[in-house]
Amino acid sequence: MASPLVSVQTAGRRVGERWVWRGLNLDVAPGDRLAVRGPSGAGKTVLLRALAGLDALDEGELLSEGGPVRSLPRHRAEVAYAAQRPALFDGTVEDNLRAPFALAVRDGQRYDAERARALLARLGRPADLLGQSVDGLSGGEAQTVGLMRALLTDPTVLLLDEPTAGLDPERAEAVEAVIADALRANARRAAVWTSHDAAQLDRVTDRSLDL
Ligand SMILES: Nc1ncnc2c1ncn2[C@@H]1O[C@H](COP(=O)(O)OP(=O)(O)OP(=O)(O)O)[C@@H](O)[C@H]1O
Numbered sequence: 001m002a003s004p005l006v007s008v009q010t011a012g013r014r015v016g017e018r019w020v021w022r023g024l025n026l027d028v029a030p031g032d033r034l035a036v037r038g039p040s041g042a043g044k045t046v047l048l049r050a051l052a053g054l055d056a057l058d059e060g061e062l063l064s065e066g067g068p069v070r071s072l073p074r075h076r077a078e079v080a081y082a083a084q085r086p087a088l089f090d091g092t093v094e095d096n097l098r099a100p101f102a103l104a105v106r107d108g109q110r111y112d113a114e115r116a117r118a119l120l121a122r123l124g125r126p127a128d129l130l131g132q133s134v135d136g137l138s139g140g141e142a143q144t145v146g147l148m149r150a151l152l153t154d155p156t157v158l159l160l161d162e163p164t165a166g167l168d169p170e171r172a173e174a175v176e177a178v179i180a181d182a183l184r185a186n187a188r189r190a191a192v193w194t195s196h197d198a199a200q201l202d203r204v205t206d207r208s209l210d211l
Helices: 044-051 072-078 093-102 113-122 127-131 139-152 169-184 198-204
Strands: 006-015 018-028 033-037 059-064 079-082 157-161 190-194 207-210
Touching (some): 018 059, 033 044, 059 072, 072 079, 093 127, 113 127, 139 157, 157 169, 190 198
Antiparallel strands (some): 006 059
16 A cells, blocks of 8 residues: 555644643555545644644654654645744745745746646636735635645645635635636545535545534
8 A cells, every 4th residue: 555645653742731632643545535524623724834844843753754853944844834823934825836846855846837827717816906005905816815825836745725615606616616627637645634614624635624
């Protein structure tokens, strides 16, 4: 069997004295479509951030391709976290989309402006958004930029934190379609979703982890 792309073993994350979750085992396999379900505060975001290597586990191990993570920058380049409220740095939208390609781990990958424009259009946003400062973005626009930033880097694992929350139905449908395309483009690519829309999770995933 192929190695899981990313795993946690006997993993725990603590906030202060309280364990958010503990003793957690999860393998994300090539081609996986996984829903992470649980009530608000169950630790879904905390888990996605841990899988992306953005926050360290307090207990247990994060694995990449079945082995220890040797390089966090490399791991993060393969396992992309698309946040509901992404951290964007001062500058334009395009500056933010371009930034990941400046990292040494992405040597050989180039920012594709045409692809960014096409993606933006598919997501129902005007082309001039690229030149706008991130300062004035609405929550939904910022979320779109975060998703685009993740998709344009062609990660192996897409961690999608409520990717359509707060979007109108038309844009939400466009987001689902764009993600479906990204998964079709690479059979190994896996997606891990959180959503408060149970019908959406039923539609786009085929197995669940309950927190
Ligand atoms: N940086 C932090 N500082 C303090 N507490 C935190 C931090 N990050 C997460 N928590 C706490 O950890 C718990 C899990 O949070 P998390 O955001 O992962 O939940 P969630 O399942 O994604 O919830 P929701 O469905 O509301 O988005 C919550 O009790 C939250 O308050």
